[in-house]
């Protein structure tokens with residue numbers, strides 16, 4: 001069984017199209033100017049339908065995480081894996097796996113700097129995170 005892939009909606013199509021180009025973008029309200037996530041048809045703060053996008057720095061920190069020992073679809077062969085909340089520098093929180101790091105509570109720490117990376121899943125590209133500077 002393969003890992004899950006996105007099923008884009010009109011509200012998320014832009015996000016997934018940019019992810020295929022290995023870019024992380026965030027919805028931004030054109031009325032109140034606030035960022036939000038996940039993408040939706042109207043602003044969760046002021047209900048405006050004037051939604052634009054900004055490109056994220058892709059940098060953030062691990063705010064919280066668990067090590068999951070009960071594999072979801074497509075994860076059975078890799079053993080326990082981290083599911084983290086990453087707080088982006090832009091103040092937006094994303095759920096993500098953590099790649100390119102040992103999947104243990106000693107290797108992963110709260111506050112650890114991370115950066116976006118992209119995982120290919122068939123024809124899809126999934127924004128994920130890894131320790132900052134892992135590619136250097």
Ligand SMILES: [Zn+2]
Nearest residue numbers: 029032043046
């Ligand atoms: Zn708004």
